[in-house]
Amino acid sequence: MTGNRLLTLLPPHDLARLMPRMTRVPMTRKRVLHKGGEPIREVYFPNDGVCSMTTVMRDGRMVEVATIGSEGMVGLNAIFGRETINSESLVQVPGTDAWALDVDDFRAELEQSTALAMIVNRYLQGFLVMVLQSTACNSLHSAEERCARWLLMTRDRVGAPEFPMTQELLAVMLGVRRPTVTLIVQKLSQRGFVRYSRGRLAIADAPGLERVSCECYATVRAEFDRLLAPLAI
Amino acid sequence: MTGNRLLTLLPPHDLARLMPRMTRVPMTRKRVLHKGGEPIREVYFPNDGVCSMTTVMRDGRMVEVATIGSEGMVGLNAIFGRETINSESLVQVPGTDAWALDVDDFRAELEQSTALAMIVNRYLQGFLVMVLQSTACNSLHSAEERCARWLLMTRDRVGAPEFPMTQELLAVMLGVRRPTVTLIVQKLSQRGFVRYSRGRLAIADAPGLERVSCECYATVRAEFDRLLAPLAI
């Protein structure tokens, strides 16, 4: 049916009303879901794969500010209105598809369905914690720690220990240069935590990887688990 | 009356209903408004001065994740409930006082007053943009650029080009060590952008400081100005 965690939490009745208005869009790599500066037309509920919300600086440098997978939605700020904020969202790790919903439909549904409003509210809460933690993380933790964190987060979201991932993309995620990523990945390989070959990354020793990752991984994950636990709704 | 921008935006009737339930708390330096891990009891609307929302890591290292002054409120996440998130809020730059409001009163008022809900919603929007921008900023910009940005932001919030500020605090704000701050401040002094002496910082050449600051200063400021413009309510 759907692999998206927010949609899964919806009561069947609410979900049934929503489904006819949603379309499937393929989660192909590098697909741009929201372009910076353009109004949001649709919001997306990924069933798998991973999307990045990025900020683009004036000099063209781009860096990830938030990661979104099946636990959330792309275009959260549509709750505030159609205007975009200074950021761009795109698919980083490909998946099968995401549910796309027109912004107006989404906003209308938020009014009608208290369940959806509550779920989106909880996701917003988790999203905020994630971004706050990332802010601290980026100023205190090394590129290696953050790399390990990102790989673990991605594994959780794609639901598999192996996924396509170029070092170039990883460099954008972490806000470092690509050669730095090469060094880090080599280091992680030598210690047996990951295996890497030409665009495919496999996590070989997750507990080991978690040891070299910073605490931000566990913190954010615990928060999402708490907020999006089925029973809590 | 009040110097807090959110309260000022309230219609007189709504503000009048709120005032009797608020108390003044002095904005003395290092005063802790929300302790990490403890439930939020009150939210605060600063009239002046600057507060920091910080994240504390397991090893004790602390770093600022958001700055709050008279343009906002401390304890925004009370909109989600009483539970704290993994962060601590305290006064960084002293001011005269802030309005304190009991969380339950705040939440009740959010239900009753659509004006307050709308204003808080707008502040949330700005807050999110600020934190997202900071995430990117922390991973791309140098300590010097971020320092200049922080000083300009602080000037805007205290409404004066001179304010008390130790290098130790500045180091926590920026997530760097104190000796690094010493070097940066010396550099900014030599170029005539700031004057500094024992706990007092004065901005001598704001346009100059803005030139060495990263673009994040202007971006976030423009966003808050847009969102909290009186006419837009």
Place this chain on the structure above:
DNA sequence: TCAGCATTGTTCGATACCGTACAGGAATGG
């Protein structure tokens, strides 16, 4: 099969910042 492209590996010097330690000056409180 081969050309072309995307991706990865590697080098180099340069620089920003760390970690730690210590010393001196200014404010503060008894």
Place this chain on the structure above:
DNA sequence: CCATTCCTGTACGGTATCGAACAATGCTGA
């Protein structure tokens, strides 16, 4: 007025990461 505490300046070697090339490898499509 003295002791203490806070704040600032400074030093040092060490490390992470930059910036900018260039080489090497594997994929892909004509």
